[in-house]
Amino acid sequence: MSDTMPRGGTSTSTTVPRARPQEGSLVTEQGRTTIADGVVAKIAGLAAREVAGVFDMGGGTARALGAVRGMVGGDRNATQGVQVEVGERQAAIDLDLVVEYGAAIPDLAGAVRRNVIAAIERMTGLEVTEVNVTVNDVHLPEQPRGPDGSGQRESRVQ
Template sequence: MIVSDTMPRDTGGSATTVPRARTQGASSLVTEQGRTTIADGVVSKIAGLAAREVEGVYDMGGGTARALGAMRGMVGGDKSVAQGVQVEVGERQAAVDLDLVVEYGAAIPDLAGAVRRNVIVAIERMTGLEVTEVNVSVNDVHLPESPRSREDAGPRESRVQ
């Protein structure tokens, strides 16, 4: 559906109005004044940060990606906020795939819904892109550490004297 509005134009001495057509529902990224493109990496970072904001998300990425991220951290590099995020970005829409590690005890369906909502809101608010889907894959569950399994726990007390 085409909607018409008017835009003032200065013609030298008097202002006139010129009809301007716009398509209803069109993206603010493609306008008569030009096109705004958003890199896949930008959308990946937004999605990764938004997913990590949800309580119950322990980490992101598959086992190999997490291992590489840990190694990067050991040599002084920063962990990638886009780890565990794959996106497909078009002119007006984006689709997102997330790989999550959840905390033990979290209700996974509820967590996935909360992550999905947070990612959609963040991407749409920050980029103007319509998010068509957010697929969530849970690859692992983070188990709470017991005091005996911690490296800093020190030696075990003897049960006998």
């Protein structure tokens, strides 16, 4: 028996097949796909806003500027309250949220995180390494209207 043949008489190959790029990979032998930070930020912003309990996004100044921009241009900025860092294969996301009063913030943050990760990974193929959520404000329901509809309640004392 030859020392290149195992006991069973069959030949075994020591050549390992070349790994093929993962389906949907951004870096392949045929080229590279680059996804702009703004694309990832827009996906993250839209995915975060889909979660019930998220009232708005951004800090106070960003929301005020966004409201003015919305009145002038009629278009809300989907990236408001979103900061991203995008590499060749990974992305990290920071979100600033305004939540509805009564929402359980830890549960809401978890739901936002899951939705953002799923959307970015599905749409871009990037691995999301972290999603940091900062709650900047709580949106209170409208104050009860007074009997005259003015928004002022009746005085409790005379």
